Amino acid sequence: MGQPHFIVFANEKGGTGKSTTAVHTAIALAASGYRVAALDLDHRQRTMTRYLENRDATILRLEKQLPQARAEVLDDQSESGLEGAIARLSSDADVMVIDTPGRDDAVARAAILKADTLVTPMNDSFVDLDLIGQVHPENFKVTKPSFYAELIWNSRTQRAKVTGKSVDWVVLRNRLQHIQSHNLQRVGAALDELARRVGYRVIPGLGERVIYRELFPKGLTLLDLADLGEVGLGHIAARQELREMVAGLAIPGQDEIDQPKAAAAG
Structure with missing residues (x-):
């Protein structure tokens, strides 16, 4: 693929499942055969980093070969630090997944400018919707885009001028x-x-399931459970949910998530 495809997960509001979604996306793409790099910009909370460290420990403990992403946390919180981390990770990556902190800062904005695919996770509520658009209190019609939608609009316009590429x-x-x-x-x-006004796509993400919280200490994703013999009926539905989410991102060259495993089994 040459230059990696940058998938940037960004939302200034916390608690939207951003890091969990980023990890599941990274591992799902790695399971599909992509070489995946993961960059965690939140050097304080480090949720994506901790998730992948837990995964490394589980792989070592169980002596299992599981898909993994090459990961790094950005300790040098500067734009030059960001450029350096991207240079180190992108040399042998097809896809780079960047998880930004739940706040506005210069490094997060610089990362957004790198995005080929910009993903804004949100919970299904008007509280989260308020980040990108305000609605009328009685008829719930959109009254105007919010500050974050304007930020993204400006970033996309700036990137298009510099690179000629759309986001x-x-x-x-x-x-x-x-x-x-x-x-x-x-x-x-x-x-x-609001999508018609500011130009984003809407896709379903991960549902409200306890399993996502239970997987974190082991660093596992739903795609790992079949290999570990832990798949129940609820897990099957959740796996399909994950497949549809990753397919909805429409990453270039994307195949069916389980195709490599199916081919190997055949």
């Missing part, structure tokens, strides 16, 4: 409830209306 902005609806509700429909309608 695929994806809003990821995490923690979707599995039953229909008025709130679900209203948030969905507002997101669709």
